[in-house]
Amino acid sequence: MRGLRVVGAALVSVVVLCACGAGGGSGEASASPSAGVSASPSGAPSPAPSASPSPSPSPSPAESLVRMTRTGGFAGRTSSVLVKGDGSWTRLDGNAKPAGSGKLTPQELERLRSALTAADFAHLPRVSKSGTPVYDGFEYTLVHGGFEVVTADGSVPPALQDVLSALPPPEG
Template identity: 40%
Template sequence: MSPTRRGVRGRRCGAVLLAAVLAGGATGCGSGSGAPPAPGAPGTTAVPSAPRDDPRPGQVLVRVTVTGGFAGVRNRLVVHRDGAWTVISGDKPPRTGRQTPAEAAELRAALEDPAFALVPARPTGRPIADGFQYEVAYRHRVVVAGDGERPPALQRVFDALPEGGPPTSP
């Protein structure tokens, strides 16, 4: 093989190797059988699993993170498509529950409301001292709002959340 051909093949195998390593598969470059090593075999690394309290993105309907306030909270509420929800507040044990089918439908309707799509992605007003900041992640969109900045469509989402709204207790 000529040096030029070998250089092209080397770059191509390098790209294939990088993609395979990232995907956890075999490369097909170089010698060997081309079969991926067995899980746990020497020289392999296990892919970390997702944390228990943060399910795969396809299962999550909405994620609300609340930060700030006088006590400096950082709380997270995750609501799943089936209405199951989890609140994580500091180092306290997670609280869980499940919305009724009607409550889950109300939350989905509030999130899918065209008016919610028009809520500004970032706060537009002045921050309130010791106020809360709310980050609402729905599908591929994140809306950040502060206390005092609740357009009606965002308030409708807050009203449909489990436990009466975003988790603000420390």
Template identity: 45%
Template sequence: MVRGVRGTWCGTLLLAAVLVGGASACGPEVPPAPGGPAPGVSVPPEPPTASAPSGAADPTATAPSQEPQPGEVLVEVVVNGGLAGVRNQLVVHYDGSWTSRSGTKPPRTGQQTPAEVAELRAALEDPAFARVPERPTGSPIADGFQYFVTYRHRLVVAGDGERPPALQRVFAALPEGGPPTSP
């Protein structure tokens, strides 16, 4: 009876070892070959490293685009506050198309000229704009506006009293003279 139990135990271990890809604890152990895998362990082959001839492009490869697509958002400005409690939004796309939403009014749309888009991009890419604090540092102005400017996944929040020159430059380059503040 003991012999039957040991046989079952070794069979279970052998099955487990085969499923996991290891060796069994029943029977003599075979030491691994120097520099190689243990016996019974399979090693996947190295992936092929084929390289395309120089000058030939892989038609299936898609390189990440450095240039944004025309429909991608360049900058979004949301304005909250004021005496009327507005919540307005202006979205400008890389191609210069824009949409402005103010309260319950129908959205307004337009198109900036290439020169206007270039000026807006220059203002947003200015290192001085990158140094504008992300959160207001001073006291809020009663019934003032808060401006939420999102550019390349960076959010800058500013109040009426906190508009450094770099942020003013961005506002001046926005369509229709800046962030929408009318209700």
């Protein structure tokens, strides 16, 4: 009987440790080591029901604030810029290899955050390419706050123009 208790305690410890590490590596500690775990009627641990997620206005410094991928142009190039919540950014080439990095100044980061808020990604059309086509122009895919929008030169909504101008350049 004692051996069964030891095995049960070890199993609960493993589940609790796994639940604490399941936060995606954001570096934020859980308020309780057993958060997200409850006991079922049989005594075995089971995931607790989760509350509906609410969008976070400010991601933690390690989380992505916005990602922009630009494709096309005369040479048909692809490049991306990923900006994190602390303003650090990484530029990726068409093969998703690092091609530069840096950090926005506090003023640049505030300008970008303001432009992202004003753009209201939740209410933008997912694809905005209704304007006059620009041959050899660029297509932009932006991801922010769980929403992805696609637009192209000649049909970029004004709110996204502000976001694009606040981002680090996609090529160095």
